[in-house]
Amino acid sequence: MKNVVLSLGAEFPAFNKKSVVSIEKGKEFYDLSYDEIKNAGKWLVMFWWPKDFTFVCPTEIAEFNKHYNDFVDRDTVLVGASTDSEFVHLAWRNNHDDLRGLQFPMLADTSKTLAEELGILEESEKIAYRATFIVDPQGIIRWVSLYDLNVGRNVKEVLRVLDALQTDELCPCNWQKGEATLTA
DSSP states (O other), rough: OOOOOOOOOOOOOOOOOEEEEOTTTTEEEEEHHHHHHHHHTTTEEEEEEESSOOOOHHHHHHHHTTTHHHHTTTTTEEEEEEEOHHHHHHHHHHHHHGGGTTOOOOOEEETTTHHHHHHHOOOOOOOOOOOEEEOTTTSEEEEEEEEOOTOOOOHHHHHHHHHHHTTTTTTTTTOTSSSBBOOO
């Protein structure tokens, strides 16, 4: 199998998937659709991890959660995802101190259809690579990053790129929010 990752300029695929949004009994699950996000006119940051109950993944998920309000302040919906089921997500949240208070949905792509459409399935185990997509309010992919299964990503870099994209201007190397942009 050869991965063909959806990239810049492509339309983000529609989805409707179960997600875990709470550990409170009776309020754990929610059917999340991309139409809901797109119709709200918001940016989307969707980040994927390979497997629940692993070692690197919770460090990333907890770090994204620490910056949850930074994404909200940028009019952005944050969604975490893997190919594990909603029941595995819920068990992991219930059993891991850093995951109990998550403020964003954990999407369950058990059919692997969304991961496959995005082109981020690892060939042998059919699990998602560490992928991050930034999607603008029109549904167009504006940034993609992929990491090896063993390497965690930098959440502050995701925020930096989101800030740069939202300026809709030319941003030089290492640009940070509040700095001058370039003129064409």
